[in-house]
Amino acid sequence: MEKSAFQIERAAYQPKLPKALQGAVKVKEGEPTQSVDNRDEIKELFPNTYGMPIVEFEPSDVANNKKMNVGVILSGGQAPGGHNVITGLFDQIKKLNPENRLFGFILGPSGLVNHQYIELTAEVIDNYRNTGGFDMIGSGRTKLEETEQFEKGLEIIRELDIKAIVIIGGDDSNTNACVLAEYYAAKNYGVQVIGCPKTIDGDLKNEQIETSFGFDTACKTYAELIGNIERDCNSARKYWHFIKVMGRSASHIALECALQVQPNVCLISEEVEAKDMTLNQIVDQLCEAIAYRAAQGKNFGTVIVPEGLIEFIPAIGRLIQELNDLLAAHGADYKDLDKEEQRTYILTHLSKENAATFETLPDGVARQLSLDRDPHGNVQVSLIETEKLLSDMCDSRLGEWKRQGKYSGSFAAQHHFFGYEGRCAAPSNFDADYCYALGTSAAQLIANGKTGYMAIVKNTTAPAEEWIAGGVPITMMMNMERRNGVMKPVIRKALVELDGKPFKAFAAVRDQWAKDTCYIYPGPIQYWGPTTVCDQPTKTLALEQGK
Numbered sequence: 001m002e003k004s005a006f007q008i009e010r011a012a013y014q015p016k017l018p019k020a021l022q023g024a025v026k027v028k029e030g031e032p033t034q035s036v037d038n039r040d041e042i043k044e045l046f047p048n049t050y051g052m053p054i055v056e057f058e059p060s061d062v063a064n065n066k067k068m069n070v071g072v073i074l075s076g077g078q079a080p081g082g083h084n085v086i087t088g089l090f091d092q093i094k095k096l097n098p099e100n101r102l103f104g105f106i107l108g109p110s111g112l113v114n115h116q117y118i119e120l121t122a123e124v125i126d127n128y129r130n131t132g133g134f135d136m137i138g139s140g141r142t143k144l145e146e147t148e149q150f151e152k153g154l155e156i157i158r159e160l161d162i163k164a165i166v167i168i169g170g171d172d173s174n175t176n177a178c179v180l181a182e183y184y185a186a187k188n189y190g191v192q193v194i195g196c197p198k199t200i201d202g203d204l205k206n207e208q209i210e211t212s213f214g215f216d217t218a219c220k221t222y223a224e225l226i227g228n229i230e231r232d233c234n235s236a237r238k239y240w241h242f243i244k245v246m247g248r249s250a251s252h253i254a255l256e257c258a259l260q261v262q263p264n265v266c267l268i269s270e271e272v273e274a275k276d277m278t279l280n281q282i283v284d285q286l287c288e289a290i291a292y293r294a295a296q297g298k299n300f301g302t303v304i305v306p307e308g309l310i311e312f313i314p315a316i317g318r319l320i321q322e323l324n325d326l327l328a329a330h331g332a333d334y335k336d337l338d339k340e341e342q343r344t345y346i347l348t349h350l351s352k353e354n355a356a357t358f359e360t361l362p363d364g365v366a367r368q369l370s371l372d373r374d375p376h377g378n379v380q381v382s383l384i385e386t387e388k389l390l391s392d393m394c395d396s397r398l399g400e401w402k403r404q405g406k407y408s409g410s411f412a413a414q415h416h417f418f419g420y421e422g423r424c425a426a427p428s429n430f431d432a433d434y435c436y437a438l439g440t441s442a443a444q445l446i447a448n449g450k451t452g453y454m455a456i457v458k459n460t461t462a463p464a465e466e467w468i469a470g471g472v473p474i475t476m477m478m479n480m481e482r483r484n485g486v487m488k489p490v491i492r493k494a495l496v497e498l499d500g501k502p503f504k505a506f507a508a509v510r511d512q513w514a515k516d517t518c519y520i521y522p523g524p525i526q527y528w529g530p531t532t533v534c535d536q537p538t539k540t541l542a543l544e545q546g547k
Contacts, residue, residue: 015436016464049452075169079214081435088439108140202252218422269312294409
């Protein structure tokens with residue numbers, strides 16, 4: 001495998017570990033835990049893995065030479081740092097006992113079910129240290145939910161003498177990890193299951209999980225690109241740039257990027273929902289900023305749009321919820337109809353209020369809302385070109401204002417969607433260190449007999465040596481939610497908190513950003529140099545922890 005000079009130098013980077021993980025460890029257990037909601041239902045569904053304590057690792061004088069083979073799965077969308085979770089896991093199990101072996105299941109959970117795997121030896125691992133992507137073993141979106149899958153997986157687990165499975169994924173993948181852990185515990189199979197918190201969207205976090213891995217790198221990658229656009233915008237001075245960024249279920253990426261680059265406007269889906277805003281009100285808000293700047297001779301600007309905005313507009317959110325249930329129940333009746341018949345079918349089966357909302361939507365958006373769902377039964381909002389929808393509506397509204405003499409500027413738009421650009425970037429120093437510590441923690445959770453836990457690392461705005469490593473029971477983060485028309489146990493997603501410090505810091509200055517040109521140009525991620533440049537966490541983490 002030919003490598004760039006950057007890859008060669010980057011491979012030599014040795015991730016920093018918390019002091020507690022640098023040698024032998026012992027476990028400090030906290031109090032029993034409860035789920036965040038629906039406690040009776042969650043406890044009934046997970047009797048063998050509910051109520052376990054949060055654990056924290058501390059240095060120990062006694063070495064643990066545990067003999068254990070481990071399987072690892074990458075699940076869901078890519079996130080920078082996944083390879084470092086695996087390398088941290090590999091290094092730690094070899095440190096515990098050189099005879100320990102690590103097996104990677106190919107292309108996600110389906111690799112476990114279909115018995116597709118490779119042994120991850122030092123020769124393989126060393127090619128992927130500190131690299132982005134999930135190409136070491138690939139990823140997939142197969143959901144582990146059925147008894148048949150669990151039993152099929154057990155066959156290869158037994159054949160390879162695997163003691164534990166580590167599932168590296170987001171909220172749904174870790175929910176599946178919890179279900180698998182419960183099944184194997186209930187059957188007394190002696191197979192442990194550990195999760196690791198991954199998602200660039202940043203919505204897998206809570207009191208115990210300060211941030212999901214990949215968020216830091218992805219936001220810094222997007223911020224570099226947005227900063228470049230801002231500089232171009234401020235140079236040409238003739239375009240409004242509408243920039244959509246990833247984040248279907250929450251606006252953490254949009255908010256973090258705004259804090260890093262200071263655009264003229266950044267929409268926050270959670271605020272739109274809280275204020276019960278309509279699509280027209282959002283457009284009016286944008287047009288007011290555009291018109292104000294035009295009056296100052298500034299016919300240019302930047303707007304950051306979160307990917308999931310359309311779902312958070314309350315009227316459209318209610319429509320989507322009913323559509324999801326309708327298509328989950330009657331998808332077979334619907335899918336063979338032609339385009340016009342599908343529209344008629346939907347309008348006749350929706351409630352009066354939601355049918356009225358559906359009729360007011362532009363044809364392209366209405367059509368997209370009624371198409372196929374993602375694997376979780378949700379509308380595929382990333383395919384809706386929200387950035388173009390907003391700019392088109394702004395263009396129309398500004399035209400009306402011009403005819404009324406309320407606006408005299410010019411308006412031309414450019415559109416961008418940053419998604420895949422950030423998912424496989426080379427991990428920042430923060431993510432490289434954080435992920436390596438997560439992998440090391442996962443190995444120690446296994447060595448200490450834990451199952452149904454997620455590896456965690458806390459105190460992450462301090463130097464890495466001062467980070468606190470341990471594990472949290474996955475059941476602690478769960479509640480019941482409707483998926484595909486059925487109530488299921490899932491990990492609760494973390495939304496942007498409107499009374500949280502990051503949003504308040506943004507809200508305090510956004511009016512100035514809208515009027516003035518306050519752009520910041522972060523530049524590319526730096527891997528070598530002063531810690532003030534290379535090892536900084538996200539603005540979100542720093543604000544949340546008062547740094």
